[in-house]
Amino acid sequence: MGDSVEVKVVTTDAALHFYDPKDVLAEVLTDQHEWNAWKKMSDPVMHIQLRNWADMFIICPLDANTLAKVAQGLCDNLITCILRAWDERRPVIVCPAMNTNMWNHKFTAIHLSTLTDVLNYRVILPISKLLACGDLGVGAMAEYRTIVDEIKEQVELLNANNA
Template sequence: MEPKASCPAAAPLVERKFHVLVGVTGSVAALKLPLLVSKLLDIPGMWKCRSDPVLHIDLRRWADLLLVAPLDANTLGKVASGICDNLLTCIIRAWDRSKPLIFCPAMNTAMWEHPITAQQVDQLKAFGYVEIPCVAKKLVCGDKGLGAMAEVGTIVDKVKEVLFQHSGFQQS
């Protein structure tokens, strides 16, 4: 039985369910995971109807969220090369490229500055995947420079933009 929308803003979403996969492949990214998932669940109009107190917990009515966390530091290179030796890389290899895939690289500065990294990022973008670039700051390893995963707010904003653009829904 399909759920009935109890607020006008949610009405179009009754017919469409979003499926979001969050893959985490590094320890620092994993530390940001609870905040990222929390912020993704707060996207208005995508997951739930805020005006209906009954729905504040029942997210199944609007979206599926699947988390895969193999914690593999070489995932960028594996995906760019077509290697699929864990659940996340296998899912990405089988991904329907008509649907958006967003990636957020994160690594230490020396790895980020290596020429192969630019080639790998370019390969993923050539597949049609959307990059949310890393940012410069002092990293946990002590390096200073590019390599930190983008801020959670930046990621959430890009997810909203890409999903709503892809689905044809208007952001609120």
Template sequence: MVNVLVGCTGSVATIKLPLLVQNLLVLKPSETKIRVIATEHANHFFNEEDIPADAEIFNDSDEWAVWDKRGDPVLHIELSKWADIFVIAPLDANTLAKIANGLCDNLLTCTARAWDLSKPLIFCPAMNTKMYQHPLTAAQISTLISWGYQEVPVIEKTLICGDTGTGAMAEIDTIVAVIKGHIVT
């Protein structure tokens, strides 16, 4: 069994989350388990009913719902232990900055902070061209790569806002192929 944790953030590319989960579930259908962490802003871009029923979805409120007293499980720790692979697709500029600077103010960033660096963490940036081209973005991506995280680079295309340029999340097939490289032997 391979446990894949998918994180999604407040990028419009989150509209591709249902397709990503569907494609991951067909890699090794009886051997792949998917859980999703959606940030508060990610929830704006998809409907939970569009996610296959076999995938569990967690939100920030779940972090506090499972903990009541000392000794209770802490969700971000449990998710980081459960997962064999963590893929953040899309990784928006805000969450990229948070992770690169060690901030952990939601379930996704806390899970990333608790991540065992001996396991793959794959990230797929997605943001407007102007944001992607800002010097901070390259520095923050370099920081994540220096920790051993694997980037699936952005592509150039016409973005939802109408701008054309780099910054779009890689195609789902590309992301799935990278993940498959880690789970199929």
């Protein structure tokens, strides 16, 4: 694997509640960036540009809302529009994170099945620990090292396929 990768962060407005984009050492893009970039028919469309640029798409964390949207094929924000236009030959890794009750809900199993069995996405399962809501249980995003190891494995596969 090479020494560096280029990362762009695409975030939902709701996710901005949890972090400040100024603290991120990468370009952070929101829905507003897409709409600000597009004024007329000949202008570039950001979700298509990002789809064409990226070799891999990682949703980390994947909340229950975005999981449901992706599984149903909805595309009402920058993230879901990129995925709806995504080249299915390129890997997608998702890292679910949600309350234990949401994780155990039947819809979650149905939606994850769509992502894995239909869309061929890689799912890094959540772990059990104290959650943001104060509950203790399964639903916390996997440890970062687990996620990084999966990303490295996918990069190596991409490099081997492009060699």
